[in-house]
Every structure is written in structure tokens, then in C-alpha cells.
Amino acid sequence: MLRPRIIPCLLLHRGGLVKTQGFKDPKYVGDPINAVRIFNEKEADELMVLDIDATVNRVAPDFALIAKLAAECRMPLCYGGGVTTAEQAARIVDMGVEKVAVSAAAIAKPYLLTEMAAAVGRQSVVAVLDVRKRTGLFAKGYELCTHNGKTVHKLDPVAFSKQLQDAGAGEIVLNSVDRDGLMQGYDLDLAMQFKQALKVPVTFLGGAGSLEHMGELISNLGVVGASAGSLFVFKGKYRAVLINYPTPDQKIKLCRDALKQ
Structure with a gap:
């Protein structure tokens, strides 16, 4: 039976883990291998690791680091950053990574998802969409961006997510640029648009x-993945760095109570 997933998202920047606000001002929060070990102990449902430098700098994935992460990780691992070919995706999956995420490359060539699905299976193909509200006096709706928010694409995010689903994505990750690092709650209106449009x-x-x-998200949308960065690396109003995650009992109660509403 499918159930909600509570997923820490870790950002790689210059070899370390960082947290951003609005995709800006990365703050160092620790060593990636050490963080994986802590999340192992806390029995996280899944772990998402995104290299925010690779695509911007046009470099290939750091396969040596990915191999270390996969060897250490005892939960399903999703890696994204710098993947531009099905061959790279297959190499990453062969290392023991369950899912490979793509963003800018999928927007540039959606058929990449078809090739990746053929190489590693649709269940291992994840498309990440960075979405933010349009700005301007008469602007309405949302826009799609890549390269850490620096490049904007003239695509409707919801319609394009369906195109990526049809191309071969086995999962869609919606990343709200406006809400990144603010810790004020998910954009539920936007989330609902995606949930209603997609089958994956x-x-x-x-x-x-x-x-x-997270409970509010699950209560409104049902069985989805609830991911977060700041929530799992900061503690208290002064945002002291502390890797944390709900206990198994807290997680079960959270999901059970949310789905009852």
C-alpha cells in the first residue's frame, strides 16, 4: 500500500552541504557523508541529494562522491545534478542509487527521460521542476526556471510536467523557489494543481x-512525498545547524492523522 514519504533534501555546493533561501545565499551546514549516516540512524524514508553546482558549471556528476553516498546510504537515494545522458543515469543506478533526477536537461530535451527510462526503468527517473510566481504589474500564474533560478523558460509548469510524465518520468518533484528556506509552509494551491494533473x-x-x-500538505493532497531541507538541518529560531528527523512513531502518527482528515 502506498503511503506518504517524508524526505530530507540535501544540497551539494563546493563539496559540502548547504541550505539556501530563494535559491540564494548558501549556508554551509555540514559534511554530506556524515549527514547520510545520521539519516540512516533516524530511519529516513528516502534521501534526495541535489548538486546545485554541476548544471550551472556545465560539469558531469561527481561519480566518486555519488559512489560514497550510495555505499553509505541505507535508505532509497535520489541523486540529481549534472546528468545529461542516459549513460550517466545508468552508471549512477549501477552504483546503488535508486533514482536519478534531472531538471535543466529534461527541459532542454524531454526525450532524455524516454532514453533514461529505457536504460534504468521509469521508476528510477525523476524530473525536478523549479517553479516560482511570475512578477510584474500584470503578471499572473507561475513560471519555470533552471540554473538556480537564473534562467526562465516560457513554459506552463503544470502543462510541461504532464509532458515530462508522458516522456518517461516516473516521479515529478515540484520545488517552490518562492518558499525555499522560508519555513512558512508549502504553496498548497500550486501543489494541488500538480497533484490533480499528474498520475505519477x-x-x-x-x-x-x-x-x-507536512501534515497539512498530506491532509490536502493525500499520498505524496513531503520533502524539506531547512526543517531537517536547522533547529530553533536562531537556525542552529542540527540534523534531525521525526522518530518512527512521530512519522506514523503524522501520516495517519493527516490522512484521516
Whole structure:
């Protein structure tokens, strides 16, 4: 039976883990291997690791680091960053990574998802969409961006997510740029648009500042992935760095109570 997933998202920048706000001002929060070990102990449902440098710098994935992460990780691992070919995706999966995420490359050539699905299986192909509200006096709706928010694409995010689903994505991750690092809650209106449009599993990222925010997401949308960065690396109003995750009992109660509503 499918159930909600509670997923820490870790950002790689210059070899370390960072957390951003609005995709800006990365703050160092620790060593990636050490973080994986802690999340192992805390029995996280899944772990998402995104290299935010690779695509911007046009470099290939750091296969040596990915191999270390996969060897250490005792939960399903999703890696994204710099993947531009099905061959790279297959190499990453062969290392023991369950899912490979693509963003800018999928927008540039959606058929990449078809090739990846043929190489590693649709269940291992994840498309990440970074979405933010349009700005301007008469602007309405949302826009799709890549390269850490620096490049904007003239595509409707929801319609394009369906195109990526049809191309071969086995999961869509919606990342709210506006909510990134604010810890004020998910954009539920945007999340609902994606959930209603898609048939594949959907994971939402950006804005979670408490377990209550995750419960609200699950209560409104049902069985989805609830992902967060700041929530799992900061503690308290002064945002002291502390890797944390709900206990198994807390997680079970969160999902059970949310799905009852």
C-alpha cells in the first residue's frame, strides 16, 4: 500500500552541504557523508541529494562522491545534478542509487527521460521542476526556471510536467523557489494543481518549517512525498545547524492523522 514519504533534501555546493533561501545565499551546514549516516540512524524514508553546482558549471556528476553516498546510504537515494545522458543515469543506478533526477536537461530535451527510462526503468527517473510566481504589474500564474533560478523558460509548469510524465518520468518533484528556506509552509494551491494533473508520484519541496506543515500538505493532497531541507538541518529560531528527523512513531502518527482528515 502506498503511503506518504517524508524526505530530507540535501544540497551539494563546493563539496559540502548547504541550505539556501530563494535559491540564494548558501549556508554551509555540514559534511554530506556524515549527514547520510545520521539519516540512516533516524530511519529516513528516502534521501534526495541535489548538486546545485554541476548544471550551472556545465560539469558531469561527481561519480566518486555519488559512489560514497550510495555505499553509505541505507535508505532509497535520489541523486540529481549534472546528468545529461542516459549513460550517466545508468552508471549512477549501477552504483546503488535508486533514482536519478534531472531538471535543466529534461527541459532542454524531454526525450532524455524516454532514453533514461529505457536504460534504468521509469521508476528510477525523476524530473525536478523549479517553479516560482511570475512578477510584474500584470503578471499572473507561475513560471519555470533552471540554473538556480537564473534562467526562465516560457513554459506552463503544470502543462510541461504532464509532458515530462508522458516522456518517461516516473516521479515529478515540484520545488517552490518562492518558499525555499522560508519555513512558512508549502504553496498548497500550486501543489494541488500538480497533484490533480499528474498520475505519477509527486514530491513537494520548498517551505516546510514544521511537521505540521507536512501534515497539512498530506491532509490536502493525500499520498505524496513531503520533502524539506531547512526543517531537517536547522533547529530553533536562531537556525542552529542540527540534523534531525521525526522518530518512527512521530512519522506514523503524522501520516495517519493527516490522512484521516
